[in-house]
Amino acid sequence: MALEAQGLSFRYHKNQPWIIKDCNLNIQKGQRLAVFAPSGHGKTTLAMLLAGYLEPTKGQILLDGKPLPETGVCPVQLILQHPEKAVNPRWRLRRVLEESGRLSEELLYAFGIEGAWLDRFPRELSGGELQRFCVARALMSGADYLICDEITTMLDVITQAQIWHVVLEEVRKRDMGLIAVTHNHHLAERIATETLTLPTDFSGTLPPLHP
Amino acid sequence: MRSLNRRKKLLLLTVGMGVVFFGIYGLGILIPEEWVAGSFLSARQPPSLAHPFGTDALGRDLLLRTLKGLSVSTTVGLIASGVSAVIALLVGIAAATGSRWMDGAISWLIDLVMGVPHTILIILISFAMGRGLKGLLVGIAATHWCSLARLIRGEVLQLRSQQYVAVSRKLGKSSGWILIYHLLPHLLPQFFVGLVLMFPHAILHEAAISFLGFGLPPEQPAIGIILSESMGYLSAGLWWPAVLPGLTLVLLVLLVDNLGEQLQSLFDPSSAQE
Numbered sequence: 001m002a003l004e005a006q007g008l009s010f011r012y013h014k015n016q017p018w019i020i021k022d023c024n025l026n027i028q029k030g031q032r033l034a035v036f037a038p039s040g041h042g043k044t045t046l047a048m049l050l051a052g053y054l055e056p057t058k059g060q061i062l063l064d065g066k067p068l069p070e071t072g073v074c075p076v077q078l079i080l081q082h083p084e085k086a087v088n089p090r091w092r093l094r095r096v097l098e099e100s101g102r103l104s105e106e107l108l109y110a111f112g113i114e115g116a117w118l119d120r121f122p123r124e125l126s127g128g129e130l131q132r133f134c135v136a137r138a139l140m141s142g143a144d145y146l147i148c149d150e151i152t153t154m155l156d157v158i159t160q161a162q163i164w165h166v167v168l169e170e171v172r173k174r175d176m177g178l179i180a181v182t183h184n185h186h187l188a189e190r191i192a193t194e195t196l197t198l199p200t201d202f203s204g205t206l207p208p209l210h211p
Numbered sequence: 212m213r214s215l216n217r218r219k220k221l222l223l224l225t226v227g228m229g230v231v232f233f234g235i236y237g238l239g240i241l242i243p244e245e246w247v248a249g250s251f252l253s254a255r256q257p258p259s260l261a262h263p264f265g266t267d268a269l270g271r272d273l274l275l276r277t278l279k280g281l282s283v284s285t286t287v288g289l290i291a292s293g294v295s296a297v298i299a300l301l302v303g304i305a306a307a308t309g310s311r312w313m314d315g316a317i318s319w320l321i322d323l324v325m326g327v328p329h330t331i332l333i334i335l336i337s338f339a340m341g342r343g344l345k346g347l348l349v350g351i352a353a354t355h356w357c358s359l360a361r362l363i364r365g366e367v368l369q370l371r372s373q374q375y376v377a378v379s380r381k382l383g384k385s386s387g388w389i390l391i392y393h394l395l396p397h398l399l400p401q402f403f404v405g406l407v408l409m410f411p412h413a414i415l416h417e418a419a420i421s422f423l424g425f426g427l428p429p430e431q432p433a434i435g436i437i438l439s440e441s442m443g444y445l446s447a448g449l450w451w452p453a454v455l456p457g458l459t460l461v462l463l464v465l466l467v468d469n470l471g472e473q474l475q476s477l478f479d480p481s482s483a484q485e
Contacts, residue, residue, distance in 0.1 A: 051381065052381065053377055053381070071383065071385075072383045073381075073382055073383035074381040074382075074383070077381065078378075078381070080374055080378075082374075085373070085374045085375070086374045086375050086378050087375055088373075088375045088393055088396075090396045090397060091396075099379060099382055099384070100382050137378075137382075141382055
């Protein structure tokens with residue numbers, strides 16, 4: 001049981017520089033990996049590739065030896081950095097959560113999501129409150145792997161701690177694989193079993209930041 | 212009106228619109244032809260209590276004739292703008308979700324239709340379809356969808372690139388499901404506002420084309436026909452056959468236009484609370 005990237009390379013156009021080149025990565029269920037890189041070095045791109053949001057230019061993503069399924073609920077779920085963009089502004093939050101399946105009261109309670117919030121629109125909640133919904137939505141889909149792209153970067157430390165506490169508990173309980181993209185080394189120390197620092201793992205050269 | 216908020220204002224306008232529409236329809240159907248048929252004894256009378264809009268050169272009561280005319284005009288306006296708005300929705304979605312080739316073809320067609328002046332295009336289509344109500348309806352419906360279609364195309368393109376649509380796909384939702392539950396709720400306000408704002412255009416074009424003699428036949432009491440007939444008597448000092456039916460048309464158009472604008476600002480989240 002593993003999520004693998006083999007010779008993963010990506011660029012937006014063939015005239016443009018590589019954003020990710022020959023990246024190899026392997027994460028087993030139950031492993032927790034922290035990914036570091038300076039800004040603009042393809043952390044989010046890597047996260048999107050691994051979750052199937054982008055198609056790799058070269059190389060492949062394998063889940064247990066097979067490509068990611070194209071239909072149905074994806075077993076690799078990505079949580080994005082900006083929760084307000086990841087929910088439909090015209091949907092009430094109950095509907096946002098129900099998009100990934102049946103509401104889990106237990107999980108809502110663990111995240112401190114109050115019942116009254118469910119009947120509100122996204123505009124009426126703060127970023128931290130919204131991010132809890134996005135994380136809950138990803139967890140409720142029953143995914144085996146969770147990719148967190150700087151999910152708590154914009155939150156205060158208390159909210160960060162709350163959210164990560166619940167995420168780690170769920171990840172342990174369900175024996176999920178976790179990839180956390182972050183700038184924060186202290187956070188990585190607390191949550192990850194191993195770390196990957198993007199530039200050193202490249203076999204090629206880094207693309208110029210502003211070509 | 213200042214003390215009323217937008218929702219109340221909209222409600223009032225909608226009720227007003229309803230009353231006006233049903234009133235016009237009801238009167239248009241209920242008023243018997245004999246009442247409109249006048250006598251030469253009462254020809255060319257200025258507005259009075261017996262004839263609030265006066266009478267025309269054939270002695271017909273202009274108020275009754277205007278109401279009957281508006282009933283024809285609103286029918287034309289409603290059907291033509293309804294058909295046009297549906298065309299716009301379908302074409303817009305097709306352009307945004309179809310292949311690049313299709314998008315190019317549709318955008319080219321929109322540019323082409325918008326490039327030709329509406330009035331000329333409606334005259335050509337109406338003439339080719341044998342004039343009358345049918346020619347006019349097809350002509351107006353075939354020319355008014357372009358700007359709304361372009362708007363909807365842009366909206367769909369923008370919505371499809373939203374993160375929540377990508378998330379929805381990874382939660383196992385199909386393209387059809389996403390279209391119905393994620394995209395349509397955003398498109399419907401555009402659609403309804405477009406529809407309501409299209410109605411005044413359609414009704415004015417109907418009047419204009421009939422006025423020019425390419426639309427409805429002269430025996431039908433359409434507003435355009437009344438205005439066209441009144442032209443001959445303007446120089447003789449008969450101002451009421453032109454002014455009063457014309458003003459009634461303008462009032463109806465302004466009412467619908469205002470309704471459309473109120474709807475627009477209510478549907479737009481950034482101005483909904485004003």
